[in-house]
Amino acid sequence: MSNIYQHFRADEKEFIDQVLNWQEYVEDSYAPKLTDFLDPRQIHIIKSIIGTHSQVKYLEFGGYEGAERKRVLLFPDYLVPEIKDFQISILEIDYPSKFITLSHRHVLGSLMSIGLKREKFGDILIQQDRIQFIIPTEMLHYIQMELKQIGKTTIQLKEVAYHELITADEEWKEQSVTVSSLRLDAILSTVFPLSRQKAQTMIQHKLVKVNWKEVEQVSFVCEEGDVISVRGFGRCKIITMDGQTKKEKWRLIVGLLK
Structure with a gap:
């Protein structure tokens, strides 16, 4: 074991x-x-x-x-x-989009404010002024009853079918980088426009996640396949590690999503 x-x-x-x-x-x-x-x-x-x-x-x-x-x-x-065995439902938010702008962060915060942990709902999808989110069917009634507003904005929820789902394909831009070490702060300062000191500060202030979990250790050692997100800068993933150079630096292929 x-x-x-x-x-x-x-x-x-x-x-x-x-x-x-x-x-x-x-x-x-x-x-x-x-x-x-x-x-x-x-x-x-x-x-x-x-x-x-x-x-x-x-x-x-x-x-x-x-x-x-x-x-x-x-x-x-x-x-x-069958697909129905996954018990998934889709809700769309009806709100005054001409006057109010809602973001992923607003929707996420509102769902968690009604007592939902992050694992209790799926992706939040935004396409221009349309917003949808994916939930377990067993939570459908509860969410419809509890989620009446986002921030100060009154909303209504309507269930939509799979064929009405809005999607946006993620595009990862691959690039080759060389880093001095596999420490989280070293990778951030190479991949993103951040100094080593700024990267360390952001990690310590809980603004960095590795594999969807906050990491506060600047010396955290990253591995192949890790997905790193930095608030305000986007997301990257370590696609492959291509070994070390003669100067013992690491060659990585990373993907960037902003």
Whole structure:
């Protein structure tokens, strides 16, 4: 069992244990297990643990192709799941868009202000003045009852079908960089227009996330596949690590999303 943990970071142990419990539940009960909305790092952990040869299989779905946050369905290998098994609904926000501008941050804050943890809803989608967000069907009635305004703006919610979903494809711009070390502050100061000191300050002020979790250690060591977001500057991911140079610097291929 300990061999599993060595492949992941120490702070991921709790989630790994949860995945193992889900796997055991499906194996023992011969029944499917549907998760909340998970981030890509958590989904990667599930894939790594379940593997391709287990009696337990998995599928992921977040409402549309390319969704960032998705529900994962773990199920016995003899079942054939359908889209409806993911129990996903889509809500669109009706608000006075001619007079008010709402952002992703406003919607996120309002959803969490009614008691929802981040894993209880999926992606928030904005296309010009249209805003939609994806939720578990079991939370539909609660959210419709509780979410009446965003900030000081009164809103109405309407459920929409999958074919009405607005989507925006993410475009990652790849580039090759050389960094002095794999420390978080070193990578930030190379990839983004930040000094090393500014990068350290932003990390210490909880403005930086790695794999959707706040990181406050400037010496945090990054790994291949990590997604790093910096408030106000955008997001990057470490696509590949191409080894070290003769001067012991690291060559990385990173993707930039702004």
